[in-house]
Amino acid sequence: KSHLEAKIKERQIKLSDNKERQEELKQYISKTESDLKEINDILMKEETLRRSLHNELQELRGNIRVFCRIRPPLPKIEDPDTSHIKVDRFDDDNGIQTMEVIKSNSYGTGNGNSIKPQQFKFDKIFDIGEPNTEVFKEVGQLVQSSLDGYNVCIFAYGQTGSGKTFTMLNPGDGIIPSTISHIFSWIKNLKERGWEYKIECQFVEIYNENIVDLLRNSNGENNSTGNGKCEVRHDHENETTTITNVTTCQLDSKETVGKILQRATKLRSTASTESNEH
Numbered sequence: 001k002s003h004l005e006a007k008i009k010e011r012q013i014k015l016s017d018n019k020e021r022q023e024e025l026k027q028y029i030s031k032t033e034s035d036l037k038e039i040n041d042i043l044m045k046e047e048t049l050r051r052s053l054h055n056e057l058q059e060l061r062g063n064i065r066v067f068c069r070i071r072p073p074l075p076k077i078e079d080p081d082t083s084h085i086k087v088d089r090f091d092d093d094n095g096i097q098t099m100e101v102i103k104s105n106s107y108g109t110g111n112g113n114s115i116k117p118q119q120f121k122f123d124k125i126f127d128i129g130e131p132n133t134e135v136f137k138e139v140g141q142l143v144q145s146s147l148d149g150y151n152v153c154i155f156a157y158g159q160t161g162s163g164k165t166f167t168m169l170n171p172g173d174g175i176i177p178s179t180i181s182h183i184f185s186w187i188k189n190l191k192e193r194g195w196e197y198k199i200e201c202q203f204v205e206i207y208n209e210n211i212v213d214l215l216r217n218s219n220g221e222n223n224s225t226g227n228g229k230c231e232v233r234h235d236h237e238n239e240t241t242t243i244t245n246v247t248t249c250q251l252d253s254k255e256t257v258g259k260i261l262q263r264a265t266k267l268r269s270t271a272s273t274e275s276n277e278h
Contacts, residue, residue: 040193040194044193044194047195051148051149054145055148055150058142058145061095061123062095062123065124067122067125067138068099068122068124068126069125070126070127082128083102084101084102084103085102086100086101086117087099090124096122097121097123098119098120098121099119099122100118100119101117101118101120102117103115103118131173132166132167132170132173133173133178136173136175136179139154140179140182143182154175156168156175169265176261181254183199184254200248201257202215202243202248202249203260203261204243204246211246213245213246213247215246216247216267229245230244230245231245
């Protein structure tokens, strides 16, 4: 009997110890959850502050910025001479960069004398040797602004053959592939902090003053409801701009984007005209 009583007492002591440990674990878990919530709140506040400061910086740099990119000479030109183009160093005080173009006067006089150089000022000039990655370092800040909830527009302007497609769509380092990589990396990082993003895209081009849906189906019809004309609509009350009757696709991965880009690129109008060279 005394042996049984000793065993019961031993079990009771173990049970009491287990209860104490359970209570300690509960308190530890509760404190950890509280600490995690506090850390998460701090991260959310820091992210909100970062967004605000980033936007202020972008506004200080200018809501409208014009960059210039100088394309390398075409391979078919023998011994290309680019000495008539001179790019100055970036002016940190004024936040601008100047390009000087020395134009020959041979068209007017036939003597080949130089006339007064022309100067062009830009927010940034990318010289011949600078790769797409350098361009994205600059415009990537605007991509970040779009992720922060601000409206952003980036577009390339120039004649056929001036390098727009290479800059925007070159696989791996073009502006659009680099943007997609940045977006999905950012989404993955912020998902752990409780942020959620939903990505949708539309691909259109304006050709001969008409808006063309580049994601239309094989029959030439839009996949959206109603196959009418694509038109721009401004909602001043909600401060939104949309295009009617245009296909919208959901993006859930970089792979999905690649397929959609290929599909859209096939329908682009890339024909050159006699006026391009001029």
